[in-house]
Amino acid sequence: MGTFDFLMHGFSVATTPQNLIIALVGAFLGTIVGMLPGLGPINGVAILLPFAYALGLPPESALILLAAVYLGCEYGGRISAILINVPGDAGAIMTTLDGYPLARQGKAGIALSLSAVSSFIGATIATIGVVLFAPILAKWAVSFGPAEYFVLMVFAITCLGGLVGDQPVKTGIAALIGLGLATVGVDAVTGIYRFTFDSVNLSDGIQFTTIVIGFFSVSEILILLERTTTGHKVIEQGKRSLLNFKEFTFTLGAMLRSSLMGFVVGILPGAGATIASAMTYASERKIAGDSGTFGEGDLRGVASPEAANNASACGSFVPMLTLGVPGSGTTAVMMGALTLYNITPGPQLFTEQPDIVWGLIASLFICNIILLVLNIPLVGLFAKLLNVPSYVLLPAIAAVSFVGVYSINSTTFDLVFMVALGVFGYCLRKLNFPLSALILGYVLGELMESNLRRALSISQGDLGILWSSPITVALWILAILMVFMPIIRNVYRKRFKQSAV
Amino acid sequence: MTMERAFSGLMALVCFGLIYVAFGYVAPIAYDPIGPRPYPILIFSLLALLTLVVAFRPARFTQVIDLGMNKAIIKNLVLCVIALLLYGVFFETLGFPIATTLMSLAVGLLFNGKLLKTFIFSVASSLVLFVLFDILLDVKLPLGLLSGIIG
Numbered sequence: 001m002g003t004f005d006f007l008m009h010g011f012s013v014a015t016t017p018q019n020l021i022i023a024l025v026g027a028f029l030g031t032i033v034g035m036l037p038g039l040g041p042i043n044g045v046a047i048l049l050p051f052a053y054a055l056g057l058p059p060e061s062a063l064i065l066l067a068a069v070y071l072g073c074e075y076g077g078r079i080s081a082i083l084i085n086v087p088g089d090a091g092a093i094m095t096t097l098d099g100y101p102l103a104r105q106g107k108a109g110i111a112l113s114l115s116a117v118s119s120f121i122g123a124t125i126a127t128i129g130v131v132l133f134a135p136i137l138a139k140w141a142v143s144f145g146p147a148e149y150f151v152l153m154v155f156a157i158t159c160l161g162g163l164v165g166d167q168p169v170k171t172g173i174a175a176l177i178g179l180g181l182a183t184v185g186v187d188a189v190t191g192i193y194r195f196t197f198d199s200v201n202l203s204d205g206i207q208f209t210t211i212v213i214g215f216f217s218v219s220e221i222l223i224l225l226e227r228t229t230t231g232h233k234v235i236e237q238g239k240r241s242l243l244n245f246k247e248f249t250f251t252l253g254a255m256l257r258s259s260l261m262g263f264v265v266g267i268l269p270g271a272g273a274t275i276a277s278a279m280t281y282a283s284e285r286k287i288a289g290d291s292g293t294f295g296e297g298d299l300r301g302v303a304s305p306e307a308a309n310n311a312s313a314c315g316s317f318v319p320m321l322t323l324g325v326p327g328s329g330t331t332a333v334m335m336g337a338l339t340l341y342n343i344t345p346g347p348q349l350f351t352e353q354p355d356i357v358w359g360l361i362a363s364l365f366i367c368n369i370i371l372l373v374l375n376i377p378l379v380g381l382f383a384k385l386l387n388v389p390s391y392v393l394l395p396a397i398a399a400v401s402f403v404g405v406y407s408i409n410s411t412t413f414d415l416v417f418m419v420a421l422g423v424f425g426y427c428l429r430k431l432n433f434p435l436s437a438l439i440l441g442y443v444l445g446e447l448m449e450s451n452l453r454r455a456l457s458i459s460q461g462d463l464g465i466l467w468s469s470p471i472t473v474a475l476w477i478l479a480i481l482m483v484f485m486p487i488i489r490n491v492y493r494k495r496f497k498q499s500a501v
Numbered sequence: 502m503t504m505e506r507a508f509s510g511l512m513a514l515v516c517f518g519l520i521y522v523a524f525g526y527v528a529p530i531a532y533d534p535i536g537p538r539p540y541p542i543l544i545f546s547l548l549a550l551l552t553l554v555v556a557f558r559p560a561r562f563t564q565v566i567d568l569g570m571n572k573a574i575i576k577n578l579v580l581c582v583i584a585l586l587l588y589g590v591f592f593e594t595l596g597f598p599i600a601t602t603l604m605s606l607a608v609g610l611l612f613n614g615k616l617l618k619t620f621i622f623s624v625a626s627s628l629v630l631f632v633l634f635d636i637l638l639d640v641k642l643p644l645g646l647l648s649g650i651i652g
Contacts, residue, residue: 054640167564169551173512176548180519183544187537190528194541195519218585225581225611226574391614392622395605398585399630402592407640415589423582430568431505449540453533461534 003135010358014366019064022057023363026065027370030072035080035382036393038224040089041073041313041330042436046212047397049337050404053209059341060359066334067317067360068367071123073330074273074310075371078115079382082108082302091273091309094281098294098301105297109241114299115306116375117243118255120368122307125259126266126314127364130321133267134350134361138322141347146454147465149324151475153448156269156325158482160437167432168486174433175441181206182445189453201413208336209408210418211442215435217401218422221394223429242376251303254284262308266315272328272436276312277305314364321357322347324447329436332443344447505566509555516549581611596645597635601627 013019026048033044045066052062077092082099095115102111144152157175161168184195185205196202258280265276284304285294294301316327324346326332338345338356349357375382405418425435459465467473523541588604595603605623610616634640 051638051640055638169555169558173509173548173551173555176544176551177512179544180541180548183541187526187528189532190530190537192526192528192537194526194537195522221585221608222578222581225577226569389612389614391609391612391619392626394612395601395608395623396626396630398588398604398608399601399627402588403597403630403634403640403642406592406642407634410641412590412593415592416586419582419585419589422585426578427508430566431508432564432566452540453535456535457533 003131006135006354006358007131007362009354010360010362011366013060013355013359014064014363019061019359019363020366022061022065023068023367024370026068027072027075027367027374030069031076031079031371031374031382032072032385033069034073034076034092035088035386036076037080037084037086037088038220039397040077040091041070042212042333042439043216043220044069044073045330045333045337046209046216047400047404049212049333049340050209050407052337053340054407059338059343059353060356062337062341063334063356063360064363064367066337067363068370070313070330070334071310071364071367072371074123074313075116075119075375076382077309078119078302078306079112079379080386082111082115083383084386089273091277091313092305093274094277094305095302097281098296098298101295101297102299102302107240107297110243110247111299111302112379113241113376114243114247114251115302116372116379117248118251118258118303118307119310119375120372121255122259122262122309122311123314123368124365125256126263126311127361127368129263130314130318130361130364134318134322134357137318138347138350141323144323144347144471145469146451146458148469148471148475149451150448150455151466151472151479152323152325153444153451155475155479155482156319156444157437157441158479159269160434160440161483161486168483170431170433171437174428174435174437177428178438178441178443179445179448181211181438182442183449188446188450199413201409201411201417205446206417207405207408207414208340208442210405210414211421212333212336212439213401213405214418214421215425215438217397218419219425219429219435221398222422222426224390224394241379247299251299254287254300254304255307257287258284258304258307259311262311263315265308266312266327267318269319269325269327269440272316272330273309273312276308280304280308317360317364320345321349321360324349326440326443329439332436332440335443339443503563503566504568505563506556509552513549513552513556516545516552520545520549577611581608584608584611591645593643594645596647597642598627598631598644599646601630 030044033039034041048065048069052065073089074091077088078095078099080086080088081092081095082103085096085100087093087096099111160175161171184202186193186203193203261280262276265279281301281304284300285292288294288300292298292300316331319325319327320331320335324344326335335345343353402415405414429435455465467476520542523538523545526538528536584604584607588600591600602623605626606620609619609623631642635642
């Protein structure tokens with residue numbers, strides 16, 4: 001079967017009535033979660049993950065739900081960015097720069113519909129990219145042995161260090177904490193209990209849901225508690241709520257360029273929507289030159305980051321599906337979802353679980369259409385939800401988080417442990433340790449150790465196997481480059497500044 | 502000393518403790534060449550190293566972090582953590598509806614809710630969530646104190 005047949009098969013999975021309803025619900029919830037300031041895609045996916053599992057959804061439906069929420073969040077973030085000048089999620093930070101000025105000029109409706117269209121174009125182009133590249137990459141990656149895998153994961157983690165956060169040391173610490181947490185529990189090879197401190201509740205390792213919800217949901221509640229909630233004034237949508245053809249063609253070039261760039265950035269492990277939207281915004285401003293009114297309400301300034309953040313969200317599925325290495329914090333959580341179902345993500349997924357892979361890819365197309373249709377007419381309804389007071393919203397989020405954690409094992413221990421992790425996560429966040437690195441480390445931890453040990457079993461303890469093949473050598477070089485990336489970047493920046501003076 | 506240094510130093514100490522614990526992990530029979538011990542030691546040693554770097558690096562490499570803390574915020578945070586901890590501890594014994602109402606009331610008040618309004622919303626949302634999860638979505642939740650009264 002060729003790619004096209006597989007894709008058609010995927011559509012037949014994604015268009016069953018149950019999966020369509022799931023995609024619709026996910027898209028709707030995702031838009032709301034993405035729109036609410038403070039709650040981003042990781043929170044949305046983390047909170048919904050245990051329910052997908054507890055409801056007994058088959059793995060492909062669970063992934064479709066989570067993917068719909070993920071994409072929905074990227075759509076939703078722009079609504080609050082444009083209407084109240086507060087990005088709903090990190091990917092929408094750049095959207096506020098031109099979106100809010102447009103709204104104040106009475107063009108909120110145009111900005112909203114334009115950003116919906118550019119989100120759609122970005123995500124669709126990236127999904128086509130997934131269809132074209134993922135099978136090729138998977139075919140190539142099948143030949144990876146445990147040594148290659150181990151080095152690939154090292155590369156993924158150093159990549160994160162080079163790209164996320166201002167201080168690579170802190171990213172490294174966060175990733176190592178994640179790797180360390182993953183060692184808790186019974187050792188699969190020898191049956192020895194590690195770091196369980198004689199607690200039955202830890203013998204199976206720390207539950208993935210406890211970690212994600214503790215670190216993201218509980219710490220988020222604490223972060224939000226700090227900011228005294230000031231009433232935001234939601235701007236009216238203005239006279240015209242749809243963009244016209246001229247505005248569409250004016251921004252089309254920016255959208256297409258940003259989509260491609262977003263897709264490429266999305267594929268890189270660790271670099272997510274935030275970096276993609278910032279990069280494309282900067283480059284579009286450069287391209288526009290003096291003719292642009294960037295920062296004061298340029299339509300391209302709304303179109304390019306929105307196209308890019310949705311494209312990178314879809315692009316981040318490529319490494320997750322083909323290599324089993326997530327491309328973003330959110331896909332790391334989704335990978336955790338797969339492991340709940342005892343499915344190990346990796347290149348063999350394409351041949352062993354075509355339902356899951358192609359069902360998911362096809363549902364990305366479908367979710368996009370659903371989201372475009374939902375977002376243009378219903379934007380007014382979504383905007384009303386921004387007025388829900390936090391004393392109603394936050395307790396409800398807390399309750400749903402607790403229910404999610406409780407639904408997996410039904411123990412009090414998990415609930416208390418989750419709060420403790422939340423407090424720890426809060427401290428880390430306050431001190432600028434990026435939690436997305438931690439979650440990536442946790443997801444990769446077990447795989448990394450088992451691949452390392454398998455590789456060394458093959459070589460009977462000879463470490464040389466870790467750099468014996470051309471692929472491993474290339475990956476080591478890339479990994480080392482990534483470690484020095486921030487230093488190179490700093491030097492480059494300083495030179496640039498000097499020459500500018 | 503900044504919070505960053507103190508916190509990193511503390512993490513380094515915890516790491517040393519964990520490395521010490523990890524030295525005891527010896528498998529009775531060697532199933533594979535490296536066994537369960539070296540990997541955790543490797544990870545926590547690297548972590549200890551990096552946290553020590555953050556704890557002791559020269560000031561010019563650090564960025565000033567504005568924690569934005571004052572007494573009122575810290576008080577609220579502590580109260581919120583206590584409310585969530587108690588919610589976790591009494592989730593089963595009190596049952597979901599009662600525990601959620603109490604937690605929502607406490608957290609809602611911390612988020613500047615008015616007493617009466619917050620109370621009404623707390624009762625309403627705990628009931629709505631219970632019906633949604635336990636009855637509609639079939640995620641079983643504890644009834645606790647109410648178990649004698651309902652179903």
